[in-house]
Amino acid sequence: MNSVLINGQALEQIPVTDRALHYGDGVFETIAVINGAPRLWEKHLSRLQKGCDRLSIPMPHRDLLREEVAQVSRDQATCVVKIIVSRGSGGRGYRPPVPAAPTRLVIRYPFPDYPPSRAAEGVEIRLCETTLGCNPRLAGIKHLNRLEQVLARSEWDDDTVVEGLMLDSEGHLIDGTMSNLFMVLDGVLYTPDLSRCGVEGVMRSLVIEAAHHDNIPLRIEPLKLSLLKSAQEVFITNALIGIWPVICCGENRYAAGLITRQLQHQLVSLMEETSCA
Amino acid sequence: MNSVLINGQALEQIPVTDRALHYGDGVFETIAVINGAPRLWEKHLSRLQKGCDRLSIPMPHRDLLREEVAQVSRDQATCVVKIIVSRGSGGRGYRPPVPAAPTRLVIRYPFPDYPPSRAAEGVEIRLCETTLGCNPRLAGIKHLNRLEQVLARSEWDDDTVVEGLMLDSEGHLIDGTMSNLFMVLDGVLYTPDLSRCGVEGVMRSLVIEAAHHDNIPLRIEPLKLSLLKSAQEVFITNALIGIWPVICCGENRYAAGLITRQLQHQLVSLMEETSCA
DSSP, X not given: OOSEEETTBOOSEEETTBHHHHHOOEEEEEEEEETTEETTHHHHHHHHHHHHHHHTOOOOOHHHHHHHHHHHTTTOSSEEEEEEEEOBBXXXXXXXXXXXXXXXXXXXXXXXOOOTHHHHTOEEEEEOSOOBOOXXXXXXXOBSOOHHHHHHHTTOOOTTEEXXXXXXXXXXXXXXXXXXXXXXXXXXXEEEOOSSSSBOOHHHHHHXXXXXXXXXXXXXXXXXXXXXXXXXXXXXXXXXXXXXXXXXXXXXXXXXXXXXXXXXXXXXXXXXXXXXX | OOSEEETTBOOSEEETXXXXXXXXXXXXXXXXXXXXXXXXXXXXXXXXXXXXXXXTOOOOOHHHHHHHHHHHTTTOSSEEEEEEEEOOBOOSSSSOOXXXXXXXXXXXXXXXXXXXXXXXXXXXXXXXXXXXXXXXXXXXXXXSOOHHHHHHHTTOOOTTEEEEEEEBTTSEEEEESSSEEEEEXXXXXXXXXXXXXXXXXXXXXXXXXXXXXXXXXXXXXXXXXXXXXXXXXXXXXETTTEEEEEEEETTEEOOOOHHHHHHHHHHHHHHHHHOOO
């Protein structure tokens, strides 16, 4: 079976005219496919739709995407599928072609073999020097302009450190290079406001639902770095990892505490409910 | 003759694994080739080198690039050549592959048929609502993360407006979507400081040299929007257009004044000196 579909065709190359290549003019989703079912499918589609709307790129039909995800994952029932929607080909210059003829890429990757200890015992993370520029028009969506994350991720080689946290240019905690950030202080769950930069992760959204479900007080607001020092629990989330407790970030040490454990547990039930079999 | 070379080969497609497509992980140059000679070649190479250094991407050999530019422009002696250097193919995830095997694209486009009136009589521009995020690590270089420019350029359809100016998130004037900005007030030439965002254009650099050459006082500093209202002359620059006087930006009207004319004149001599025949 082919592991790449480009506009539904089994191809492995895209034209050099594609605007994703020239400008990063598009959006993407990274989806965990578990036993043939794309996990949090509706949430991925909603964010893709939001990104397409924000960039005025026509959204591919949902059924078509669902069919193509099934097709690339047919002979590897547990895998990662990445969907990229670019504005498609264009001439030279930033002006978007009207109407756009978007390029739709559906690509299968192996599911990463994360050690189970990461979710069970927790992980070490670090603070990155690379900051995030603020732009409300691009905030929240998962667009293809990811040089800030690339630079941040290239700041360390040590494989015992699994993630790096990023601040915005004003010193607010925003997210990790590939994950969202949650912190617990005195029974309150905090996660950064992402209206000026950062990516609104699908797992972040599920954790917020889980917190509401369990009546855990939640605050989504601009967060200063100092909260990272005073927090009693810290964890990171993304579509593939779920929740990983953070046990160490620089000089700060944390326990994988009660609220983290409760949310991990709650997430399992919620994911079963929302999976698309 | 082929108009695209990918790593020296006459191809028109790139692998879906290329990191330019996934992350905008690379840099580019847009070069005016005039009668077979790439204009401001050394300046383009210097900026490309700076961009590659900033992103830790190995810079292609200069002679190789020169040869490939000659090759794609062989049967169209006046044209635009775009060079893209991406970090090349990689797996899923932001972490850059080490060592990188960069992808080198050299693409020929027709030279745009700008009406001569634009340089002679001046142009109308506008102010964009889309702002630029600040990131010192990405400022100045011509990287492939260009969604801010795409969004800004999609704010207007009116072909009588040729460019849109962009502010940073703190309200400083930075540059146009595809050009740099200069303003004259009381005999002093001003251009925005680009250490936090914006692209350091090769033509901007030549205008700065021309101003020094002619002993025109020059200030490169953070500039507030109010300067656009009080300026007596305004002009925009890029590698293809040279200098276009601005005669109108929103409600502000300008004359194509003496300093603008003097610099246009001076540029012609400097470009003859620095062209690479």
